[in-house]
Amino acid sequence: MAELRAILVDSEFVFVRYAFIMGVCASVAFGMVGSLVVARRVTYVAGAVSHAVLAGIGAAVFAQRSYGWLWFDPLFGAVLAACVAALLLGLARFAATEREDSVIGAIWSVGVAVGLLFFAAAPGYTDPMSYLFGNILLIGVRDLWLVLALDAVIIALTVLFYPQLKAVCFDEDFARLRGVPVRMAYTLLLLLIALTVVLLISIVGMVLVVALMTLPAAAAGRFTRSLWQMMALASVFCLVFVTGGLVLSFRADLPTGPTIILVAGAGYALALSVRSVARIFAPQAQ
Amino acid sequence: MRKEAAVRFSGVSFAYGSTPVLEDVDLTIGAQQMVCLVGPNGGGKTTLLRLALGLIEPRRGCVEVCGLPPARGRRRIGYMPQQIDFDAQFPITVREVVAMGRLNGARPGFLSRRDRAVVDEVLAEVDLDGVARAPFGSLSGGQRQRALIARALAVEPEILFLDEPTAMVDARSEARLLAKLRDLHSRLTIVMVSHDAAFVANLVEKVVCVNRRVSVHPAQELTHGMIHELYGDSMKAVLHDHDAGNVSGHRHG
Numbered sequence: 182m183a184e185l186r187a188i189l190v191d192s193e194f195v196f197v198r199y200a201f202i203m204g205v206c207a208s209v210a211f212g213m214v215g216s217l218v219v220a221r222r223v224t225y226v227a228g229a230v231s232h233a234v235l236a237g238i239g240a241a242v243f244a245q246r247s248y249g250w251l252w253f254d255p256l257f258g259a260v261l262a263a264c265v266a267a268l269l270l271g272l273a274r275f276a277a278t279e280r281e282d283s284v285i286g287a288i289w290s291v292g293v294a295v296g297l298l299f300f301a302a303a304p305g306y307t308d309p310m311s312y313l314f315g316n317i318l319l320i321g322v323r324d325l326w327l328v329l330a331l332d333a334v335i336i337a338l339t340v341l342f343y344p345q346l347k348a349v350c351f352d353e354d355f356a357r358l359r360g361v362p363v364r365m366a367y368t369l370l371l372l373l374i375a376l377t378v379v380l381l382i383s384i385v386g387m388v389l390v391v392a393l394m395t396l397p398a399a400a401a402g403r404f405t406r407s408l409w410q411m412m413a414l415a416s417v418f419c420l421v422f423v424t425g426g427l428v429l430s431f432r433a434d435l436p437t438g439p440t441i442i443l444v445a446g447a448g449y450a451l452a453l454s455v456r457s458v459a460r461i462f463a464p465q466a467q
Numbered sequence: 468m469r470k471e472a473a474v475r476f477s478g479v480s481f482a483y484g485s486t487p488v489l490e491d492v493d494l495t496i497g498a499q500q501m502v503c504l505v506g507p508n509g510g511g512k513t514t515l516l517r518l519a520l521g522l523i524e525p526r527r528g529c530v531e532v533c534g535l536p537p538a539r540g541r542r543r544i545g546y547m548p549q550q551i552d553f554d555a556q557f558p559i560t561v562r563e564v565v566a567m568g569r570l571n572g573a574r575p576g577f578l579s580r581r582d583r584a585v586v587d588e589v590l591a592e593v594d595l596d597g598v599a600r601a602p603f604g605s606l607s608g609g610q611r612q613r614a615l616i617a618r619a620l621a622v623e624p625e626i627l628f629l630d631e632p633t634a635m636v637d638a639r640s641e642a643r644l645l646a647k648l649r650d651l652h653s654r655l656t657i658v659m660v661s662h663d664a665a666f667v668a669n670l671v672e673k674v675v676c677v678n679r680r681v682s683v684h685p686a687q688e689l690t691h692g693m694i695h696e697l698y699g700d701s702m703k704a705v706l707h708d709h710d711a712g713n714v715s716g717h718r719h720g
Contacts, residue, residue, distance in 0.1 A: 220558055341575040348567050351557050354522055354548065355618070358541050360572035402558055406602040411558045 188431070197431065199325050200317040204423035207328065207380050210335040212416025214377040215398035217339075217370060220408055221350040224395050226371065229285045230266045231378045231390035233292030237262025238312050239299025246303045255312075256327055259382060263375035266292065271368040315386030315438035317427065328380055335376050338369065339412075346370055347408050384423065385438040396445040397422060400452035422448050471534050473498045473626050473656040474519050479528030481514055488514045492528070492681050498625075501648070501657040503667040506677040512660040513549070515677060516628050519658075520546060533625065545619030546628045547612075555604035561614050562599040565590055568621025589620040593647065609640035616647070627651065629659035645670060 188194045189201055218227050241258030244250040266288050273284035300307045320328070339346065348356035349366040357363045374394075381390045401414035426441030433440075472495045479492040489511045496502050504512040517523045518530050521537030532540025545568065568589075569582040578586070590596045593613040598606065606614060612632060619627055632648075633641050641663075648657060648670060661667050667674060676682045 216558075222554070342573075344567075344570055344577065345573060345575075347559070347563070348570055351559055351564070352548075352553070352567065354520075355546065355567060356570065357522065358520060358544065358546055359567070359570035359622070360542060361570060362573050365573070402556075405558055406600070407560045407563055408558045 196320065197427075199320050199322065200427055200437070201424065203317065203320055203325055203328055204384065204427060205420060206332050207384065208420035208423055209416045210332045210339075210377055210380060211394060211419045212397060212401070212414075213339045213412045214335060214373050215394045215419070216401065216408060216412040216415050217346060217350060218374060219395055219398040219402060220411070221370070223370075223374070224391055225282070225285055226270055227374050227378060227394050228391045229270065229289040229292075230263050230371075230375050231382065231387045232289045233266035234259045234262045234378060234382060234387055235296025235309075235312065236292045236299070237265075237296075239296035239303075242307055243299040243303040246305060254327075256324065256379070256383075259379045260331070260376065262292065263379050264372060267371035267375040268368065271364070271371050274367065275364050311386070312382065313386050313388050314436065315382060315384050315389065317384045317437045317441075320383060324383065328383055331376050331380055335373055335380070338373060342366065342369060343409070350408075385441055389438050389442045392442045393419070393422070393445055396442075396449045400449045403452045403456040418448060418452075419445075471498060472496065472531070473500070473533060474658065475529075475531045476515070476518070477529045477531075479518065479525045479530060481511070481518060481523065481525050487679065489518075489525075489677075489681075490679050494675065494681050494683070496656065496658060499652075499654075499656050500673065501652045501671045502659075502673050502675055503671045504658065504660045504675045504677050505662070505667065510678040512677045513630055515681075516546075516630055516658070516660060520544060520628065542622075543625040544628055545622040545624030545626070547615045547619045547630060547632060549630045549634065553603075553611075557604065559603050560600050561595055561603050561606065561610075562586060562590065564603045564614055565595075565599075565617045565621050568618045585621055585623065589617040592620065593617045594643075608634075609637060612640070612644070616644075620651075624655065626656040626658065629657065631660055631662065633661055633663045 189198050218224055237258035237260070238255045239258075240262070241253045241255040244253045244258075245255075269288060270281075270284065273279060273281050297309070300309055345356065345361050345366045346369070348359070348361055349363055349370065353363055353367075356366070377394065378387075378390050381393055385393050397418035398411060398415040400418050401411045405411040405414055422445040423441055426444040427437060429435065429444060430437040430440035474494075474496040476492045476494040479489060480487070481489045488509075492515070494515075504515060506512050514523070518525055519532055519537055519541075521530075521532075521541050530537050533543055534540070566578055566582070566586045569578055569585060587596070590599050593616055595610065595613055595617060598610065603611065603614060612634075616629070616632070619629070629648075632644060648659075651657060659667075659671075672685060674684050676684065
């Protein structure tokens with residue numbers, strides 16, 4: 182702990198400070214939206230959006246290098262692609278006659294293909310590794326502000342519309358009867374997932390997004406009885422997993438994304454074990 | 468003065484894809500009546516409720532709730548769906564499920580003091596105040612049923628729709644539910660779907676038989692044989708006497 186504190190105030194390791202601030206702040210959004218994803222059982226939606234994001238990143242890289250559109254940051258491209266993917270998924274659910282899982286599969290793989298083609302067409306070489314597996318240590322101060330703004334939007338929308346989101350996740354029909362605009366609320370949920378995916382990609386990359394979105398929430402679900410409790414505990418777990426993974430990767434000189442995911446996986450396994458042991462020793466109901 | 472009909476179906480037909488479920492249904496349920504929909508699986512009982520709730524649109528005909536289109540009138544309905552539709556692992560407490568009855572459209576924010584008082588009141592009314600903070604998924608079948616009834620009551624409805632209120636309920640819970648419904652009938656219109664004709668016969672005066680078309684009958688004793696002849700089903704205790712009385716409808720078959 183003392184070592185981490187020393188690193189955080191050391192001006193030579195300013196990138197670690199940024200990574201830490203981002204991990205701490207973003208954990209709240211991850212915990213909140215991850216809990217909605219786990220409770221509503223839409224992990225596959227997060228998977229599709231995270232992969233579709235590569236199309237936006239690829240388009241931004243291509244536009245920057247081919248047309249000199251330097252303002253078109255890959256992060257903007259990612260937000261754009263994630264939101265388009267979310268809206269398409271919403272359309273597939275409510276308007277199209279096509280099976281939802283087929284649309285999810287199409288968005289998932291077409292997004293990756295488009296992204297890779299943009300990378301190939303862009304002048305110069307692009308290493309997709311940092312997008313695929315993330316590198317929180319590459320985050321600059323501008324990225325940090327953008328990511329914190331996204332974080333604030335996600336938290337504000339989730340808190341503001343918590344009753345509607347919960348109702349739509351638990352019982353869509355009843356929510357509709359109570360006047361909740363169900364399509365709008367479900368689309369809001371998809372957009373929240375999309376924005377959270379973009380946040381997560383900066384930390385663990387698109388391939389590992391689903392794990393960091395679901396493992397803290399799934400672990401929290403073992404110890405909580407309501408959605409808001411799950412969100413709170415998942416945020417704490419996410420904070421522990423991200424900072425734990427960050428410290429471990431820094432000390433052992435390992436890639437940050439995979440290390441964070443392994444810590445999260447170990448945390449989830451521990452949560453399952455603790456719960457199972459507690460159940461074995463719990464007094465039996467007569 | 469004549470009371471406005473609580474629910475009215477006029478010439479309603481509905482089909483799932485190319486499979487017709489309801490054909491040319493005319494049915495009027497008066498205010499403060501207690502009516503039971505009976506009939507075989509797939510006969511269209513739940514579809515009738517869903518049409519009145521505006522969750523599905525009729526292919527033909529018109530549905531009104533308190534004189535309004537279902538999308539506007541449904542805010543006056545408390546609805547208890549079949550509990551089989553729920554994810555038992557969803558992280559939600561009994562109190563939160565009941566509090567969903569106080570949702571008010573897209574209005575952001577949390578429950579008001581009055582909302583909380585109503586939730587507490589209906590929880591006590593169905594004897595679930597002791598397990599209000601327990602996970603909904605941990606309740607027994609009968610308790611879940613009561614929680615969903617409490618949620619419907621939290622709406623402070625004029626009309627109560629109950630879809631299979633006695634499914635998965637033991638004899639003791641059924642007796643309590645019976646008493647509760649009798650009590651509620653003094654202030655609400657109640658429309659329920661049930662396969663349990665014995666339960667229904669003790670409770671309602673009129674029974675609506677739904678099997679693609681509808682017919683309305685007073686509820687009295689009926690033998691297995693007669694029900695089997697009508698539905699090919701094992702309903703227990705409803706006499707089909709074709710005196711429609713205050714509830715009107717068409718004969719089927």
